[in-house]
Amino acid sequence: EVQLLESGGGLVQAGGSLRLSCATSGFTFSDYWMSWVRHAPGKGLEWVANIRQDGGDKYYVDSVRGRSTISRDNAKNSLYLHMNSLRDDDTAVYYCARESPLSPRAFDLWGQGTVVIVSS
Amino acid sequence: QSALTQPRSVSGSPGQSVTISCTGTSSDVGSYNYVSWYQHHPGKAPKLMIYDVNKRPSGVPDRVSGSKSGNTASLTISGLQAEDEADYYCCSYAGVFTPFVIFGGGTKLTVL
Numbered sequence: 001e002v003q004l005l006e007s008g009g010g011l012v013q014a015g016g017s018l019r020l021s022c023a024t025s026g027f028t029f030s031d032y033w034m035s036w037v038r039h040a041p042g043k044g045l046e047w048v049a050n051i052r053q054d055g056g057d058k059y060y061v062d063s064v065r066g067r068s069t070i071s072r073d074n075a076k077n078s079l080y081l082h083m084n085s086l087r088d089d090d091t092a093v094y095y096c097a098r099e100s101p102l103s104p105r106a107f108d109l110w111g112q113g114t115v116v117i118v119s120s
Numbered sequence: 121q122s123a124l125t126q127p128r129s130v131s132g133s134p135g136q137s138v139t140i141s142c143t144g145t146s147s148d149v150g151s152y153n154y155v156s157w158y159q160h161h162p163g164k165a166p167k168l169m170i171y172d173v174n175k176r177p178s179g180v181p182d183r184v185s186g187s188k189s190g191n192t193a194s195l196t197i198s199g200l201q202a203e204d205e206a207d208y209y210c211c212s213y214a215g216v217f218t219p220f221v222i223f224g225g226g227t228k229l230t231v232l
């Protein structure tokens with residue numbers, strides 16, 4: 001079955017760190033760009049970061065750049081997001097998403113998300 | 121960049137049609153034919169419904185359609201069914217600099 005499964009979320013104090021993971025199955029992980037997208041309470045979706053198939057290119061939204069690192073392990077079919085210096089506005093559901101090869105930055109497969117709550 | 125503007129909610133009765141609008145700017149929706157739409161049932165994984173303004177991925181029924189005029193894209197669902205009740209998000213490619221995409225704030229579709 002083709003699926004993405006996020007884990008690693010939780011309750012963390014402001015200034016703390018978390019590593020989110022996304023385990024994938026059912027497709028050739030190393031063929032795809034992968035992204036993290038988040039949904040903060042009361043707001044719309046927000047693209048957070050993405051990474052090229054071989055891990056060579058990585059991009060971030062301004063609000064997390066310098067505090068977060070996206071990475072992947074193609075041997076383990078897994079995607080990661082390490083977040084440091086967490087802030088209240090990082091509170092969100094974080095989704096792992098596969099970028100479609102058919103259209104620039106469209107996301108053709110998503111996970112169910114993992115919840116991150118930052119408490120001050 | 122600001123989020124794309126969507127109505128907070130729309131509703132329709134079974135069998136009817138509803139249209140959800142998504143308004144951006146000349147820097148995103150108006151510049152690229154790369155608008156996508158996602159259906160999200162809370163607690164589940166979002167699902168791609170439309171890409172490239174009006175293309176349907178395999179498995180999405182043809183009663184779902186997309187269009188664009190100027191800076192506004194639209195998603196139309198005809199023959200409404202109970203399972204269409206969900207949140208819908210539009211998304212536009214925004215160029216080669218981050219953030220590469222801009223999402224809308226989401227629209228809650230209620231099937232009466």
